[in-house]
Amino acid sequence: MTVAAQQIITPKPELAVKPEREMISIEDLSLIFPSKDGDVHALSNINLSIKSGDFVSFIGPSGCGKTTLLRVIADLEKATSGNLKVNGTDAQDARLNRLYGYVFQAPALLPWRNIQQNCALPMEILGLSPAQQNKQIDKYLKMVGLQDFHKKFPWQLSGGMQQRASIARALCLTPDLLLMDEPFGALDEITRDHMNIELLRIWSETQKTVVFVTHSIDEAVLLSTHIVVMSPRPGRIIKVIESPLPRLKNLALRDAPAFHALASEIRTALAHEHAID
Amino acid sequence: MKQKLFSLVSLLVIVIAIWYLAALLMNGNQLINNLERKNQQWTYSQVIAGAYDVKRPMLPAPHQVGQELIKSIIDKPVTSKRSLIYHAQITLNSTLLGFVFGSLLGILIAVGIVHNKTLESSLMPWVIASQTIPILAIAPMIVVVLGAVNITGVIPKAIISMYLSFFPATIAMVKGLRSSDKLHEELMHTYSATAKDIFWKLRWYSAQPYLFASLKVAIAAALVGAIVAELPTGAQGGLGARLLSGSYYGQTEQIWSALIVAATLGSILVWLVGIAEKVLLRRRGGLDHA
Numbered sequence: 160m161t162v163a164a165q166q167i168i169t170p171k172p173e174l175a176v177k178p179e180r181e182m183i184s185i186e187d188l189s190l191i192f193p194s195k196d197g198d199v200h201a202l203s204n205i206n207l208s209i210k211s212g213d214f215v216s217f218i219g220p221s222g223c224g225k226t227t228l229l230r231v232i233a234d235l236e237k238a239t240s241g242n243l244k245v246n247g248t249d250a251q252d253a254r255l256n257r258l259y260g261y262v263f264q265a266p267a268l269l270p271w272r273n274i275q276q277n278c279a280l281p282m283e284i285l286g287l288s289p290a291q292q293n294k295q296i297d298k299y300l301k302m303v304g305l306q307d308f309h310k311k312f313p314w315q316l317s318g319g320m321q322q323r324a325s326i327a328r329a330l331c332l333t334p335d336l337l338l339m340d341e342p343f344g345a346l347d348e349i350t351r352d353h354m355n356i357e358l359l360r361i362w363s364e365t366q367k368t369v370v371f372v373t374h375s376i377d378e379a380v381l382l383s384t385h386i387v388v389m390s391p392r393p394g395r396i397i398k399v400i401e402s403p404l405p406r407l408k409n410l411a412l413r414d415a416p417a418f419h420a421l422a423s424e425i426r427t428a429l430a431h432e433h434a435i436d
Numbered sequence: 437m438k439q440k441l442f443s444l445v446s447l448l449v450i451v452i453a454i455w456y457l458a459a460l461l462m463n464g465n466q467l468i469n470n471l472e473r474k475n476q477q478w479t480y481s482q483v484i485a486g487a488y489d490v491k492r493p494m495l496p497a498p499h500q501v502g503q504e505l506i507k508s509i510i511d512k513p514v515t516s517k518r519s520l521i522y523h524a525q526i527t528l529n530s531t532l533l534g535f536v537f538g539s540l541l542g543i544l545i546a547v548g549i550v551h552n553k554t555l556e557s558s559l560m561p562w563v564i565a566s567q568t569i570p571i572l573a574i575a576p577m578i579v580v581v582l583g584a585v586n587i588t589g590v591i592p593k594a595i596i597s598m599y600l601s602f603f604p605a606t607i608a609m610v611k612g613l614r615s616s617d618k619l620h621e622e623l624m625h626t627y628s629a630t631a632k633d634i635f636w637k638l639r640w641y642s643a644q645p646y647l648f649a650s651l652k653v654a655i656a657a658a659l660v661g662a663i664v665a666e667l668p669t670g671a672q673g674g675l676g677a678r679l680l681s682g683s684y685y686g687q688t689e690q691i692w693s694a695l696i697v698a699a700t701l702g703s704i705l706v707w708l709v710g711i712a713e714k715v716l717l718r719r720r721g722g723l724d725h726a
Binding site for chain 2: 260261263267269270280281283284312314
């Protein structure tokens, strides 16, 4: 049995406040996609440190490399140069140890599996027993509010419910790190608000580190402890803002002056760099 | 449903009408030639009356074929060598055997091709070349060569069926196994899934709709292969043998009834594959999702 499998069987002690350690450290990281019309500098000299328990959002216009950076952390893309440590190891080892759960922009549920079987997929690959799988599935489907949908197939669920199922699937492996690539980008605003609050609740319950890609300023402010503002051509970080807002926020907070101040700070940073042209 | 039945029946009526007309023209000509050779007088009414009642018609009329079908299906016991059911069952045996092994072979070749670049470049040209050889040319050779090493009966025929039916399975499965969603592949990558897991949990399922489309072609091809294999070998039984003996003795009714049984058998086989496909897709969640 793998290390990750053992981690699930022996539950980790749930500390109220985990000792802060560096979950992700990125130094001088660059990624160049070679192409016929010249090289594309997708990421240029990225330096970033993410502490465990943080909720970090990458925000910026399309083409700024925010998704690419997340994919590099997930070992879905290889950096051209620079250093990247995820939980003290390189990105490939972190992936091989199933350190993170990845939530894609689309739910990416397998259409021939029902919701329960979809959530079981990563645990089947890990080699957990059916009993262990079911325990996890029941727990996390309940957490995302899909406790009565075990036997439903993806097409029988709305887009928001499908995305919640994909979040439950990512949580089932109890990863320390949750990587989310615009998970609510395709949802309507009402559903998105609801999902944001749910995600905040799940984050505070599970004490995970979350890295979240978004192009919505409101969403970034509502969710994050840290906001990484990025700019395109070449893809780079222009500012990292630490949120002065409390960790656990609610929708009412959106009317508070501090919320507007933070949103405006992000907007200024984006405009200042002529990020939108 | 009613609409479907109506179009089916009207098409059938049109086909039968054309058939009767063609039978009149072809057999009528034959009749006229015979009469003229004997320097006899003839009238059109005489020809029309006689055209559907010729002893060995060039083209038997549908009712003549129908009578032959009744005679050789219902009136004869199934064990009789003159029963078409007996012959159909012989052909069916080699068809099914060839289809099962051909499909398995096709799937195996496709799995090899998808997982190994060398196999793709070395095997694929042969797979395609194999289908450009006329089956009528190669079938007797296979039967004769196998006969020389004392392999006779169902096996040589099944091999020819297999030869025809592996091809659609290979082509469809190569495409199907490569058709999995890029996003799902990345998902498996984030789980550090092994090649085995990726195959059995993702690729195999993505390929299934392609597989079933190809199995419908493969089973029809297997039937053709079995019949062709029975033609040149002097086989004692089977629909192909029935076709051959019919043409030896000018028994056109026998040829046409064997053809109709072969077509019916083919339709039933394709329909059965379709049923299997529906059952599987329902188990997979009821959506025909490629």
